Amino acid sequence: MLSHLHPPGNLTNSTDHKAEDASKLAILFDTVAKSKVLFMKDRYDDGPIKLTHWQSEGVEASIIVELMKQASIPVCMLLTFLLSFVSSVCKSRVLKFWPLSFIWSKLSTCEQLGHRLEHLQVISSNRKAQNQPQLMRKANIFVSLLADVALGILLMSWLYRKNRIGHLADTLIPAADHVAKELQDLLQWLMGVPAGLKMNRALDQVLGRFFLYHIHLWISYIHLMSPFIEMILWYVGLSACLGLTVALSILSDIIALLTFHIYCFYVYGARLYCLKIYGLSSLWRLFRGKKWNVLRQRVDSCSYDLDQLFIGTLLFTILLFLLPTTALYYLVFTLLRLLVVVVQGLIHLLVDLIDSLPLYSILLRLCRSYRLAAGVKFRVLEQKTGKPLRLLMQINPLSYGSVVQTYRLPTYSCYPKDSWGSLCKKLFLGELIYPWKHKGEKQD
Amino acid sequence: MEVNPTRHWQKVLYERQPFPDNYVDQRFLEELRKNIHARQYQYWAVVFESGAVVQQLCSVCVFIVIWWYMDDGLLSPQWLFGAGLISSLIGYILFDAIDAGAGRKENRRTRWADLKSTLVFVAFTYGFSPVLKTLTESISTDTIYAMSVFMLLGHLIFFDYGANAAIVSSTLSLNMAIFASVCLASRLPRSLHAFVMVTFAIQIFALWPMLQKKLKAQTPRCYIMVTVVFALSALAGLLTISSVGAVLFTLLLVSISCLCPYYLIRLQLFKDNIHGPWDEAEIKEDLSRFLMTDFGLGDILSDEISGKRLAASLPACCIFGAHHISVLL
Numbered sequence: 001m002l003s004h005l006h007p008p009g010n011l012t013n014s015t016d017h018k019a020e021d022a023s024k025l026a027i028l029f030d031t032v033a034k035s036k037v038l039f040m041k042d043r044y045d046d047g048p049i050k051l052t053h054w055q056s057e058g059v060e061a062s063i064i065v066e067l068m069k070q071a072s073i074p075v076c077m078l079l080t081f082l083l084s085f086v087s088s089v090c091k092s093r094v095l096k097f098w099p100l101s102f103i104w105s106k107l108s109t110c111e112q113l114g115h116r117l118e119h120l121q122v123i124s125s126n127r128k129a130q131n132q133p134q135l136m137r138k139a140n141i142f143v144s145l146l147a148d149v150a151l152g153i154l155l156m157s158w159l160y161r162k163n164r165i166g167h168l169a170d171t172l173i174p175a176a177d178h179v180a181k182e183l184q185d186l187l188q189w190l191m192g193v194p195a196g197l198k199m200n201r202a203l204d205q206v207l208g209r210f211f212l213y214h215i216h217l218w219i220s221y222i223h224l225m226s227p228f229i230e231m232i233l234w235y236v237g238l239s240a241c242l243g244l245t246v247a248l249s250i251l252s253d254i255i256a257l258l259t260f261h262i263y264c265f266y267v268y269g270a271r272l273y274c275l276k277i278y279g280l281s282s283l284w285r286l287f288r289g290k291k292w293n294v295l296r297q298r299v300d301s302c303s304y305d306l307d308q309l310f311i312g313t314l315l316f317t318i319l320l321f322l323l324p325t326t327a328l329y330y331l332v333f334t335l336l337r338l339l340v341v342v343v344q345g346l347i348h349l350l351v352d353l354i355d356s357l358p359l360y361s362i363l364l365r366l367c368r369s370y371r372l373a374a375g376v377k378f379r380v381l382e383q384k385t386g387k388p389l390r391l392l393m394q395i396n397p398l399s400y401g402s403v404v405q406t407y408r409l410p411t412y413s414c415y416p417k418d419s420w421g422s423l424c425k426k427l428f429l430g431e432l433i434y435p436w437k438h439k440g441e442k443q444d
Numbered sequence: 445m446e447v448n449p450t451r452h453w454q455k456v457l458y459e460r461q462p463f464p465d466n467y468v469d470q471r472f473l474e475e476l477r478k479n480i481h482a483r484q485y486q487y488w489a490v491v492f493e494s495g496a497v498v499q500q501l502c503s504v505c506v507f508i509v510i511w512w513y514m515d516d517g518l519l520s521p522q523w524l525f526g527a528g529l530i531s532s533l534i535g536y537i538l539f540d541a542i543d544a545g546a547g548r549k550e551n552r553r554t555r556w557a558d559l560k561s562t563l564v565f566v567a568f569t570y571g572f573s574p575v576l577k578t579l580t581e582s583i584s585t586d587t588i589y590a591m592s593v594f595m596l597l598g599h600l601i602f603f604d605y606g607a608n609a610a611i612v613s614s615t616l617s618l619n620m621a622i623f624a625s626v627c628l629a630s631r632l633p634r635s636l637h638a639f640v641m642v643t644f645a646i647q648i649f650a651l652w653p654m655l656q657k658k659l660k661a662q663t664p665r666c667y668i669m670v671t672v673v674f675a676l677s678a679l680a681g682l683l684t685i686s687s688v689g690a691v692l693f694t695l696l697l698v699s700i701s702c703l704c705p706y707y708l709i710r711l712q713l714f715k716d717n718i719h720g721p722w723d724e725a726e727i728k729e730d731l732s733r734f735l736m737t738d739f740g741l742g743d744i745l746s747d748e749i750s751g752k753r754l755a756a757s758l759p760a761c762c763i764f765g766a767h768h769i770s771v772l773l
Contacts, residue, residue, distance in 0.1 A: 289615030
């Protein structure tokens, strides 16, 4: 592989030369530094370790490499065939029906597996990489896949030793029970007089009992599942051999499934709160004798009938006095939900990091820094009158930051679309906040 | 610039005149006029008009007295409901009888619509009365009282007494009264009490003013009599609760119906408004006339503005081209 010139703006050629011919020399060196021909030659590979076979004196290495090259062709073909089969199964009609496709899009494991499948397809394709970035991309994907799988197998070997899966299963059920217990205590607290707030007792009791019943359902569901948890974990743990990222995605999904009751509470609370806020805002307009004009997108005055006014004001009063109760429930459950979302977000961030880190480029930069050149610099070795000028040319390696920036792999997920302001507005209005990533918008 | 005594000064800008820019002509104050919008009031007419305010004050007073009785258990809800029903029926018949159904024909409101409204009122109030009962349980009574007082004051402030002002909003006033009544009703001991209280609030704050307005327009003598009787009954009710309150309320009513009109007429004498060519121009006619015919604009402008300064109407006139405005002072 030849080293590649990166022509970004940080092209520095510090030259030591005399002042009189400074401008001429500068122009000359500039052209030289920018010319690609310089970098097409591979004669300057004189590091301590010689890996590329055409430079080593030994013929054995070159034979081995050639053999590996030859052997990789059928392997790649087989892999391609298998992958195309798998992807065609994934894209088949059977899995496109509504409930299945919906579930696929919400489980991060499926997303991650699909992403890895794409990666494998890229690696095993027969087509030769046309240019340097594509080649680097392939190599990066390969190395990051290898590293991922290696980490996953490490994790698996740790998990399956000393019956750790059994311990994990034994702690998982009490943990879920504990969470449910804490939630019950929280609801009991909310059903009393929380922080001395003026709650509507009747509505408070109704909401509290409703949520308590929900927790009861949840606990019975968990207990129904408990005999199978260990087995499920054992099989799920096997998936770690597909890579650490897949294991992490599965962990994120398990967290989502185990905190499903919190999500339900949040949705109920948010819907109720949203209904109240919208009702109150429109009834407040009625209270002032105004209405929202849809055609002109503004608030107009309006003359209401007596019965409209009466019912509107009655509902307004009722909603206004019930608002604090709903708002408190909404607030508490939103905080819980945000906690879960933050944990899941951290896991996703880690997965993204592993997915997108260009490991091969970084390794290249570490061991063969001249391969990733940002430019060259010249140094005057000898300058005597009557003799030609002797210069030493050195390659300026690319900085690590720009290495990561240039060779970053695209990830399947995008970060939340909302800015902080719109997030706060959504929270205030009681609109649902989804942490789910949206497919289709790929981020580079 | 040389002043030529033979030439008279003209109030135009389109001609070059031999006068300095700050020249003030002798005729400047000829157009000064005083108090052109001042109205001459008759004392008894003002007292008659103040009846609307007195009535509304009395309505609020009666409502509070009735609520007090209900809260103390002196008045059973059944009795109040029956009385309210009978008085509503009488009022309904009177409402049509006063103008012999002319208003009904004008509004095109059928009896079926009235019945529907009544059903809606009763059904919703009855359905929501258990909710109303528990609505403000946890909120302190003082907060409720303060809220109700603010809402009733707002009702009195925004009520449509017949004045043409921006602050008047009968919708807001009625809504505030209903809000106050719901607040107060939620303090009553049982849900039936709450239901009857809210029904009574509709009768006294929504239906009674409608009847009053009609009475005032059709039979003024009757209206005076009704106002006096209503005020006296409100006073009597208040007297059974607190004598100090009754005295204060009497003073308030007397000052509003007798002293305030007197002061209004006295203060009219001190009115000193001057009007003249320096006033801002008012465009009295509809602007659509300008939009329709552009060519006659100069005439219209000189008609409308008649030599006044164009400060207020300048933005409007800018649309039609500055060259038309030749009559600026």
